[in-house]
Amino acid sequence: MTKIAITDDHPLLLEGLRNILSQEEGFEVVGCYPDATKMEAGxxxxxxxxxxxxxNLPDANSIELVKPLRSKYPATQIIIISVHNEYAVINSVLEQGARGYMQKNASVEEIISGVNRVLDGDIFLCSQTKLVVDKKTKDELRTVPKLTRREKEVLTEAASGLTTAQIAEKLFISPHTVESHRKNLIEKFGTKNLSSAIKLATEYGLIIQ
Structure with missing residues (x-):
């Protein structure tokens, strides 16, 4: 019997996936979790x-969870479920050890197929995600940028509308240091300005506005 767990903070989706998978012969849903904390306990x-x-969970970004989960539970195959379909996100979680990536509006057939494929040792991408990977352009980010704690703080404060001087005062750092972080963030996201970097960071779930 294949034991399956589902982690999602949307109750309707969580229940829907549980019902779909529970009806499949040979599958047993043994855990449904609304956040990372309860999932890790389970x-x-x-x-x-x-x-x-x-x-995207209320208490964690799963891009940062995949690698430690794979290290701690190497026998557990991870399939990411998402409303995001950006190449950088897809590639990042696959590089971290996820075995599949599935859109939340994937068909029942694709959901069942995805679970079976990863159990067989394959990498599974739903049809919508595969299209994104196949059409990836050289100008797109290859992976989601890894940000330092301070970079996340500067990005979050900038997203809330604070100026360089206000960020410096709030974080107890110099305006020059804030400007250095802003420059680094623009380079990491490959954008022309910080506003575009904030937009991407929000889409990737790195900051919450």
């Missing part, structure tokens, strides 16, 4: 074959 007590993991 995984510590139950062996899981496949974990369906929402990319």
């Amino acid at each position: 995984l510590a007590n139950t062996a899981i074959d496949v974990l369906l993991l929402d990319i």
Whole structure:
């Protein structure tokens, strides 16, 4: 019997996936979790074959969860479920060890196929996601940028509308240091200005506005 867990903070989707997978012969849904904290507590007590993991959780960004989860539970295959379909996000989670990427509006057939494919040792991408990967252009970000704690703080404060001077005062750093972080952020996201970097960071779930 294949043991499956699902982590998603939307109750309707969580229940829908549970119903779909529970009806499939040979599948058993042994855990449904609304956030990363409850998921990690559940995984510590139950062996899981496949974990369906929402990319954005209220208490974590799953891009940063995949690698430690794979390290701690190497026998658990992770399929990301998401409303995002950007190449950088897809590639990032695959590089971190996810075995699949599935849009939340994927068909029932694709959901079942995805679970079976990763159990067979394959990488699974739903049809919509595969199109994005196939059409990737050389100008697109290859992965989601890795930000330092301070860069995240500067980005978050800038997103809230604070000026360089206000950010410096709030974070107890010099305006010059803030400007250096702003420059680094623009370079990391490959954008022309910080506003565009903020937009991408929000889409990727790196900051919440």
